[in-house]
Structures are given as structure tokens and as C-alpha cells.
Amino acid sequence: MTGARPEEPMNKLRVIQWTTGKVGKLSLRGVLDDPRLELVGVYAYSADKAGTDAGALCGRPDTGLLATSDIDALVALDADTVFYNPFMADLDHVVRLLDSGLDVISTNLFLNVGGIQGATREALAAACERGNSSLYITGINPGWINTMVTAMTAVCRDIQRVSISESADVSVYESAETWQALGFSLAEATPEVIEMAKLWLSTFRDSVQRMAVALDYELDDLEFFIEHQTASEDVDLGWLSLRKDTIAALRGGWNGKVHGKAVVQTNVAWYLTEKLNGNWEFDDDHYHVVIEGEPEVHTRIRFVPPESWGNHEWDTMTAMPAVSAALDVAAAPAGILTLKDVGLPCAPAGTWLTQRRSAESRVPAADPIR
Known part of the structure; x- marks a missing residue:
């Protein structure tokens, strides 16, 4: 729900994960890893996923939160944000989410319903106005790099x-x-x-x-x-x-x-x-x-995955720009947002470091060898 950025770590953004496919399951992991976010709902596109624990759907320990295909129940959760990652967009679903006051951050470009233009754009913009909500699209690929490159032009x-x-x-x-x-x-x-x-x-x-x-x-x-x-x-x-x-x-x-x-x-x-x-x-x-x-600017970027990554783990770089943008979208005005509206989202690196140190301090020291 569009509004002021939470000022304290306790004011977590309440979020819903919409689908858990190739990108969605990696988005779900990102939500579980982000201390600024609280997972309150998961939409199951497939009937066989309904009733399954969110953790099991993304290769993580059980969370106690079960996925559902009940859209009414998800809308009633009084959440703030939906991470929208289906393979094919459903315009009626997104209009309903925006109408209810939920911000929607999407990796889907709505190409199967004509893209963000014409009648599709009009329907989404009207829903944002009715719900005082925001729609921000990070995109499938190249997505994140657009934000970086436009910011780099500031030196010219x-x-x-x-x-x-x-x-x-x-x-x-x-x-x-x-x-x-x-x-x-x-x-x-x-x-x-x-x-x-x-x-x-x-x-x-x-x-x-x-x-x-x-x-x-x-x-x-x-x-x-x-x-x-x-x-x-x-x-x-x-x-x-x-x-x-x-x-x-x-x-x-x-x-x-x-x-x-x-x-x-x-x-x-x-x-x-x-x-x-x-x-x-x-x-x-x-x-x-x-x-x-x-000046002329030349920049090269190479991603180096850990050895543990499988082939589809590369979709992490599609999922995470959306997850990282959640608080920036919450602080932005209502409507269909542009790169300028959202700015430069980033990861909560310092909080992750604090959490790791806290976890390490709780590990009991080994008994000395006698």
C-alpha cells in the first residue's frame, strides 16, 4: 500500500508472493531472506501447490504459511505489496489487487495482454487511482540494468x-x-x-x-x-x-x-x-x-555464480530487483511508476551482516581439547 517508508526495522512491509514458478520461487526466497519484509500470503497458480508450505515451494524450511488459490482470502490479509511473477499476466487479477490498495511489483511485462499501453495501461492506471496504489515493473530481462545505466548518465x-x-x-x-x-x-x-x-x-x-x-x-x-x-x-x-x-x-x-x-x-x-x-x-x-x-562512459558487468547454482538459479537476477524495490515502491506516489519514481533500490546488506554476526555469537564455543 503506497505510503511512507517504514522508519524502524519492526515496521515490516507485509507482502504476498504471487506464483512460485522459475522466477517466483526465487522471489519467495528473497522475501524470506529480507528482514524488512514479512511474508503473509502465497498465491498458488497450480491446484497441486495449494495447501503446500511456502518454504517447501522454494526449497526452504517450512514457514507455517500455506499457499492458497483463494484470491478473496489473500486480498483480505491487509498486506502492502504483491510480488507478481507469473509466466502469463492476468489483467483482471492485477486490476483487482491494485483496486484493493495493494502495490504490485511485477517481473511480467503484460505482453500477452498488449503490454503497458493502450487499453491495458488505461485499466491499470485507473485501478491505481481507485486503490491509491502503485504498479512497478522491473521486467524479465534486462530489467535491472536499465536502472543502473540511466543513473550512470548523471556524470555526463x-x-x-x-x-x-x-x-x-x-x-x-x-x-x-x-x-x-x-x-x-x-x-x-x-x-x-x-x-x-x-x-x-x-x-x-x-x-x-x-x-x-x-x-x-x-x-x-x-x-x-x-x-x-x-x-x-x-x-x-x-x-x-x-x-x-x-x-x-x-x-x-x-x-x-x-x-x-x-x-x-x-x-x-x-x-x-x-x-x-x-x-x-x-x-x-x-x-x-x-x-x-x-565524458564517454564504458562499463562492463560480469556475474559470477556460486558453484552451488543450477542453471535456473540465474533467474535470481530477475527476481531480486523486484524484491529489493519493495520499500522504494511503498514510498513512491500512486500510479504506474517509472525508473525515476523508484530510484535506485538496493539490498539490505548491513542488516544481513548484523544478522550473521548475531547468529555466529549464539553458536556455543567448542570444548577445549584436554
């Missing part, structure tokens, strides 16, 4: 263009259907494949639009671009086989233009193997940011 006295380049070995995402839809393993990229890739990469279009709003650009055009490269030999990934000369990598993205000139750009380089025809090279850093201006 002039800017010509802002670009974000993502490079990733996507073979860690074991979903043959996903990559085949984008043309991987096919002999060529048909018009239908390119249209599907354009849809999948619309998350990066959203990235351009959100940065443009924060940087006060009024875009005239959003230009999509894409190219594919083929494998130089047969490659067996275990879950997908790529024959020689079939598609094994793509480069694509969006140019946000003003008066015909690209001023904001996001692009990706995704590959299932580096054994490619041609001379494509990939960056070991996950993000390469270039701000062309005075």
Missing part, C-alpha cells in the same frame, strides 16, 4: 547515445522449444521465425522505452534488427542437437530513434555454441554499456 554533461549489449551462452537454459522458436537448429530464419524472435525480444523493446522515458527522450521510432549464424559442425547439447549449417546463434535488438538517429539501444548476442561459421565473437562479460557523451 552531454549525451549522444546510450547502448546496452548483452552477451550470453544460452546453452545453460535447457529448453529446446524456446530456442527452436527463435530459429535455433533450423536451416534458415524464415519470416515466421523472425516475427517470433521479434516477439521474444520485445522485452528489450520495453527496456529501450523505459530508459527513454527516464532520459526525457520522446522516441519517433523503435527499430528491430536481427541476424543469425550457423554451426560449423554438428553439436549435441544433450537436450538439443544442432546439425552443421543450422542456426546456432543470433544477434538482435532495438534502436530507439529521435529524428532518425538512434539515441537508446539494447542488443543481445545469444549462442548455443561458439563453433560457428563466420567470425562472430562473443563477450565474456554479460553486459557492455556504452554512453556516448561528455
Whole structure:
């Protein structure tokens, strides 16, 4: 519920986790780990998850709180915030949550209901007004990097263009259907494949639009671009086989233009193997940011996961920007929020440190060896 930021640690934000899929279960872990938040409800999309303890749904010890599919019961909890992480958005659900006064922080971009524009935006904005509530979308990917890059422009006295380049070995995402839809393993990229890739990469279009709003650009055009490269030999990934000369990598993205000139750009380089025809090279850093201006800014970001992470643990970096933004969203005005409205959310690192030290001090010392 939109209002003042809690001033004391005891004034925890009461939150609901909405779904516990690939991203949702990692969001749920983040909620349980954040001392500023109190989990009061979990929405179960699947009937088989209803009645299951929240801890069991995210690989943690039991919490005593059971998931439910009863939306009435969840709305009645008098919570403050919902972390909304479904694969497909349900506009009626979100309107109802906002109407009830709940802030909604979403990793979902509402693309299946037209995106945050037109009639969808009007319905969400009206619900925010009726409920005096806020909707903030952090996005699936690239999400977090948008906030960082727009903040980095503050050191510049002039800017010509802002670009974000993502490079990733996507073979860690074991979903043959996903990559085949984008043309991987096919002999060529048909018009239908390119249209599907354009849809999948619309998350990066959203990235351009959100940065443009924060940087006060009024875009005239959003230009999509894409190219594919083929494998130089047969490659067996275990879950997908790529024959020689079939598609094994793509480069694509969006140019946000003003008066015909690209001023904001996001692009990706995704590959299932580096054994490619041609001379494509990939960056070991996950993000390469270039701000062309005075001064020019170059930044590289590489994420280094712990050895304990499985492939889908990478979704932590989708879930956590939403969890970390909860108090900033609570302090922001009602409505559909922009990057400027929310600012720079961060993790409660100092509180975590204090908790660890407190836990260590409670561990009894070992008996001396006699």
C-alpha cells in the first residue's frame, strides 16, 4: 500500500508472493531472506501447490504459511505489496489487487495482454487511482540494468547515445522449444521465425522505452534488427542437437530513434555454441554499456555464480530487483511508476551482516581439547 517508508526495522512491509514458478520461487526466497519484509500470503497458480508450505515451494524450511488459490482470502490479509511473477499476466487479477490498495511489483511485462499501453495501461492506471496504489515493473530481462545505466548518465554533461549489449551462452537454459522458436537448429530464419524472435525480444523493446522515458527522450521510432549464424559442425547439447549449417546463434535488438538517429539501444548476442561459421565473437562479460557523451562512459558487468547454482538459479537476477524495490515502491506516489519514481533500490546488506554476526555469537564455543 503506497505510503511512507517504514522508519524502524519492526515496521515490516507485509507482502504476498504471487506464483512460485522459475522466477517466483526465487522471489519467495528473497522475501524470506529480507528482514524488512514479512511474508503473509502465497498465491498458488497450480491446484497441486495449494495447501503446500511456502518454504517447501522454494526449497526452504517450512514457514507455517500455506499457499492458497483463494484470491478473496489473500486480498483480505491487509498486506502492502504483491510480488507478481507469473509466466502469463492476468489483467483482471492485477486490476483487482491494485483496486484493493495493494502495490504490485511485477517481473511480467503484460505482453500477452498488449503490454503497458493502450487499453491495458488505461485499466491499470485507473485501478491505481481507485486503490491509491502503485504498479512497478522491473521486467524479465534486462530489467535491472536499465536502472543502473540511466543513473550512470548523471556524470555526463552531454549525451549522444546510450547502448546496452548483452552477451550470453544460452546453452545453460535447457529448453529446446524456446530456442527452436527463435530459429535455433533450423536451416534458415524464415519470416515466421523472425516475427517470433521479434516477439521474444520485445522485452528489450520495453527496456529501450523505459530508459527513454527516464532520459526525457520522446522516441519517433523503435527499430528491430536481427541476424543469425550457423554451426560449423554438428553439436549435441544433450537436450538439443544442432546439425552443421543450422542456426546456432543470433544477434538482435532495438534502436530507439529521435529524428532518425538512434539515441537508446539494447542488443543481445545469444549462442548455443561458439563453433560457428563466420567470425562472430562473443563477450565474456554479460553486459557492455556504452554512453556516448561528455565524458564517454564504458562499463562492463560480469556475474559470477556460486558453484552451488543450477542453471535456473540465474533467474535470481530477475527476481531480486523486484524484491529489493519493495520499500522504494511503498514510498513512491500512486500510479504506474517509472525508473525515476523508484530510484535506485538496493539490498539490505548491513542488516544481513548484523544478522550473521548475531547468529555466529549464539553458536556455543567448542570444548577445549584436554
